[in-house]
Amino acid sequence: MIDSRTRMFCLIGNPVGHSVSPAMHNAAFAKLGLNCAYFASQVEENDLEFSIEALRALGLGGANVTIPYKEKVLGLLDEVDGTAEKIGAVNTIVNKAGALKGFNTDAPGAFDAFEQAGVRLKDEAVLLLGAGGAARAVGFALASWGGISSLSILSQDEKDARALAEHIHRETGASVHGDEMNEKRLAHEMEYCGIVANCTPVGMKSKRLFLPKELMRKEQAFFDAVYNPLRTRMLKNAAAAGCKIIGGEKMLVLQGAKAFELWTGKKAPVAAMERAALAALGKRGGKQARGK
Secondary structure, X not given: OOOOOOEEXXXXXXXXXXXXXXXXXXXXXXXXXXXXXXXXXXXXXXXXXXXXXXXXXXXXXXEEEOOOOOOOOHHHOOEEOHHHHHHOOOOEEEEEOOEEEEEOOHHHHHXXXXXXXXXXXXXXXXXEEOOOHHHHHHHHHHHHHXXXXXXXXXXXXXXXXXXXXXXXXXXXXXXXXXXXXXXXXXXXXXXXXXXXXXXXXXXXXXXXXXXXXXXXXXXXXXXXXXXXXXXXXXXXXXXXXXXXXXXXXXXXXXXXXXHHHXXXXXXXXXXXXXXHHHHHHXXXXXXXXXXX
């Protein structure tokens, strides 16, 4: 029941119609009996600055930020957490007495997803597909906290891949290189890597660059940031090859739990959040989703 004392939170992005974050966070608030509510708001780019100021003016407790604004909001906040600043992206905003502070919970959420799946990171070579916001967070997490031996970033835009590689190397000191994603380069990297992290929309709707199953080895582990479908073709093929797999729903729930804890100061009911997210995804049927 929403009343005059309800503390409000929201998701800012474009589009947001696919998001399961409202179901996930409202289930968490209900589980802990908190007088809070969460909604999604589709924001046009020209209105982004106004929307961030509205968080302050309307007294919202905070917000999540999703595609395509995670990098663009950095300059609109009063303060940015050190980790988010190093990553170069914010996905969670906390409003404390009118001061807006940005955080990145995608990176620790992704890192926890790997750890909970029992994937060995130390001294492993990682192949990262994509150079967008999700790749930025996942790449930073593995390079900064995972003790990996190297990180190879492949993207359809070679300049983006190289720019992200330089950024992650500069911020973490890890061995990182970027290159264009093509069949020859993909086959070469797959020969040496132990972990593959897909942070592209491939698996949602685009099939123009798909990882051939004949390149997979059973000793490899595969992560996909896509969470609808829960098991993308890449993950299905990897599982059939005997590889460890991690679906994007794990990162979704774990990053959401960390945002919840920043807002409320309470331990997130992760199981309740996961049940709500999976139930919402089931109701969406064939709609595709990545991000929040």
